[in-house]
Amino acid sequence: MVTTLDQVFREEWGRVLATLIGFLGDFDLAEEAAQEAFAIAAERWPRDGIPSNPRAWLMTTARNQATDRIRRNRVLATKFGLLVADNRAEVPMKTTTFPDERLELIFTCCHPALAVEAQVALTLRTLGGLTTDEIARAFLVSERTMAQRLVRAKGKIKAARIPFRVPPAHLLRERLDAVLAVVYLIFNEGYGGRDELAAEAIWLGRALAELLPDDPEVRGLLAMMLLHDSRREARFSDGELVLLGDQDRSQWNTEQIADGRAELDRALALGGRGPYVLQAAIASLHAAVPCDWAQIAALYGELTRLTASPVVELNRAIAVAETDGPEAGLRIVDGLGLDDFRYLHSTRAELLKRLGRTDEARAAYRRARELTDDGAERRFLERRLTELAATTGSG
Amino acid sequence: MRYIMLIYQGTALEQQAALPEEEQKQVYADYQGINQTPGVTPGLPMGLPQNATTVRVEGGKTLTTDGPFVGMKEAVGGLFILEADDLDAAIEIAARVPAARYGGAVEIRPSEVYW
Numbered sequence A: 001m002v003t004t005l006d007q008v009f010r011e012e013w014g015r016v017l018a019t020l021i022g023f024l025g026d027f028d029l030a031e032e033a034a035q036e037a038f039a040i041a042a043e044r045w046p047r048d049g050i051p052s053n054p055r056a057w058l059m060t061t062a063r064n065q066a067t068d069r070i071r072r073n074r075v076l077a078t079k080f081g082l083l084v085a086d087n088r089a090e091v092p093m094k095t096t097t098f099p100d101e102r103l104e105l106i107f108t109c110c111h112p113a114l115a116v117e118a119q120v121a122l123t124l125r126t127l128g129g130l131t132t133d134e135i136a137r138a139f140l141v142s143e144r145t146m147a148q149r150l151v152r153a154k155g156k157i158k159a160a161r162i163p164f165r166v167p168p169a170h171l172l173r174e175r176l177d178a179v180l181a182v183v184y185l186i187f188n189e190g191y192g193g194r195d196e197l198a199a200e201a202i203w204l205g206r207a208l209a210e211l212l213p214d215d216p217e218v219r220g221l222l223a224m225m226l227l228h229d230s231r232r233e234a235r236f237s238d239g240e241l242v243l244l245g246d247q248d249r250s251q252w253n254t255e256q257i258a259d260g261r262a263e264l265d266r267a268l269a270l271g272g273r274g275p276y277v278l279q280a281a282i283a284s285l286h287a288a289v290p291c292d293w294a295q296i297a298a299l300y301g302e303l304t305r306l307t308a309s310p311v312v313e314l315n316r317a318i319a320v321a322e323t324d325g326p327e328a329g330l331r332i333v334d335g336l337g338l339d340d341f342r343y344l345h346s347t348r349a350e351l352l353k354r355l356g357r358t359d360e361a362r363a364a365y366r367r368a369r370e371l372t373d374d375g376a377e378r379r380f381l382e383r384r385l386t387e388l389a390a391t392t393g394s395g
Numbered sequence B: 001m002r003y004i005m006l007i008y009q010g011t012a013l014e015q016q017a018a019l020p021e022e023e024q025k026q027v028y029a030d031y032q033g034i035n036q037t038p039g040v041t042p043g044l045p046m047g048l049p050q051n052a053t054t055v056r057v058e059g060g061k062t063l064t065t066d067g068p069f070v071g072m073k074e075a076v077g078g079l080f081i082l083e084a085d086d087l088d089a090a091i092e093i094a095a096r097v098p099a100a101r102y103g104g105a106v107e108i109r110p111s112e113v114y115w
Helices: A002-024 A027-048 A054-079 A102-109 A116-126 A132-138 A143-159 A169-191 A195-211 A216-229 A254-269 A275-286 A293-307 A310-324 A326-334 A342-354 A358-370 A375-394 B012-017 B021-035 B087-094
Strands: B002-008 B040-042 B053-058 B061-066 B076-083 B105-110
Touching: A002 A027, A002 A054, A002 A102, A002 A116, A027 A054, A027 A143, A102 A116, A102 A169, A102 A195, A116 A132, A116 A143, A116 A169, A132 A143, A132 A195, A169 A195, A169 A216, A195 A216, A216 A254, A216 A275, A254 A275, A275 A293, A293 A310, A310 A326, A310 A342, A326 A342, A342 A358, A342 A375, A358 A375, B002 B087, B012 B021, B021 B040, B087 B105
Parallel strands: none
Antiparallel strands: B002 B076, B002 B105, B040 B076, B053 B061
């Protein structure tokens, strides 16, 4: 019973809230009303059973809560001689068909006039239905800080009048990319081990794919997340980092890989060749045995042309090292100038080690270690240094 | 909604001075175009930041200091008032201000009724 309720809540929160915001034109009022409706449901449904149309029930209850609140405020306002201008909630809301306004909601939450961390927090709170406390814990800040961040963001949406709408055609690509970037950022936060965020990002990705079924980049992002996430179990062994080549493939989630590849196929069928589609294609090749490094190198090359990112070039270097040998990889790495990027040094170290240039490899591992805060990554580099010392000792 | 559009010149004045005459004319034409855009009320041309005076009142005492308000690196170089439906519409106008593309910026402030 409890799981069923949780599932219904999970599925309905974003939709109910989005419709309420569209209807009331006010984030705070909508959120309070939705919260009250869900609280009433949590109290009644276990006793009376889940209504036949839970969404309509939640929406009607929330709307009534909002209307009551507006009336109370109006009575209060009249008492103090103030005018209340907003009469929107007096307009009857159709309760048979509710518009799905989740897209409007996510575009508002990811508006470029909001700070990125505010975009992330708002998206998780409104669409994802995470509590302020849950978001705070996931991003390692205090609940108070996160609450302030949300209040400020909602305040700005209202004060600066950030529109609640799907952007017009000439803005859509740019704004959709901002939305995808937020989802990807949430996923990456989760990739470091906070599983709930990765799961949340995939959930948001699925919702977006449902809302924008014809956008190849939306599908590409979902495919990439599914494919990366499918190796989650194998990426750590007893809390220690395991590189792709050393992973226990029996721990890969084959169902999720198939799922990711199906999304990738759809993206390609839609003519997708954007950055997320390319990254999904690379992730799909990484999950294949044997790995087609030549194809991976070619895709990274294409991605470099799109993004001009030296980090992408670094990844291409790794693939090139597999096909043309470590020397060829090293030539690319040494032309990148990413001196403060720890993965540049760890990649250099691996290539130098393969070339037998042990002293240089050691120096590069040390430089990588200097730049690394993460515990598991540091321990990984320590192990590499120890192994290197052992080879030198024996040789 | 009324927006106050604050223009920060940054390096724009120097960059524009170095432009060929034709492009300089384009800059003037662009500003004029914005001033004539429906919804726009042009502001008065502002003097240079070094001629500004900032006034603060602390504990009932008026303190005047030389120069612009030092909360940021750049000083406001001009402003206009814009009546627009929402922030997106204001952003589109802001992006047309030449300073925005010559190293300066435009700050959009929604207007507020304080009294």
